[in-house]
Amino acid sequence: MRYRTLGRTGLLVSEVGFGAWAIGGPAKLGQNTIGWGPVHDSTSLRALQACFDNGINFIDTADVYGWGHSEELIGQAFKGKRDRVIIATKVGNRLDKYGNWIKDFSPQWVTQAVEASLRRLQADYIDVYQLHSPDVDFKYSDAVFEVFEELQQSGKIRCYGVSIGPVAHGLEISRLNKGSLFQVVYNLLRREPEADLFRVAQEKNIGIIARVPLASGFLTGKFKRGHRFHPEDHRSKRSGEEIDRTIEKVEGLRFLENDNRTLSQAALQFCLTHPAVSVCIPGAKTPEQVRMNAAAGELGPLTESELAQILSVLGP
DSSP: OOEEEOGGGOOEEESBOEEOSGGGOSOEETTEEOSBSOOOHHHHHHHHHHHHHTTOOEEEOOTTGGGGHHHHHHHHHTTTOGGGOEEEEEEOEEEOTTSOEEEOOOHHHHHHHHHHHHHHHTOSOEEEEEEEOOOTTOOOOHHHHHHHHHHHHHTSEEEEEEEOSSHHHHHHHHHHTOOSEEEEEOBTTBOGGGTTHHHHHHHHTOEEEEESTTTTTGGGOOOOTTOOOOTTBGGGGSOHHHHHHHHHHHHTTGGGOBTTBOHHHHHHHHHHHSTTOOEEOOBOSSHHHHHHHHHGGGSOOOOHHHHHHHHHHHOO
């Protein structure tokens, strides 16, 4: 496993991290399915242990994954070994008194939520605390980040950033010069950050966490046309036509497979080929998936000819 510095945080993170959304298990936000289907805690704990065994030190979760269950498992897995991992979690999703899903980044909610995350993680501090995907029309200001700076000064968090939705949010935050990292969707099928965000990140030494690097599992190449997901898996809400279109795109990338790497490993290497990216965080449910993902951190970057062929298949 190779390691990179997460922007100006100074944190040395494994190139391949562990995305802990799925191990939270089935969950809903209001009427919205947000889980990845059934999982077994014993398998999830073995998957977390496999991170240690394969050089992965960056674990990304959120307070809403399994309504805190993902954080609880991480706390259980790394009890007594806290100094050996870098834990990132997120805040901002909750239910209102009517049971409706809302976004809340108020100082009152953030202060309450960080304490709950610390309890579940069985930790005295959180390495990386992130606003969790504010809505597209969210207005950023210095005041939004004051509570995060206070938490940083108190030692409850080491650094903070934003898990952004629209790429434009990253550009807006960078102009405010707040935080030290962005988490953003980046994969072979979603390359929007390359246009401006990555350039700004490199200029300002902002760390980039590439999320959904396997395009919600599609870039593993294991799905065939007609595949349908478990009803407790949020991907089941996609139309059959959308699923089939995505699978067709992935089929065009089979040339990236060879005797030394799987398609999913090539997809992770694609993310890591860009110098702006500090770490990619593929999700995993099993120790076997962790080992396969970690192995991508031992492979070299994609070649110029492979990158050119990707453009010819998918377009700019």
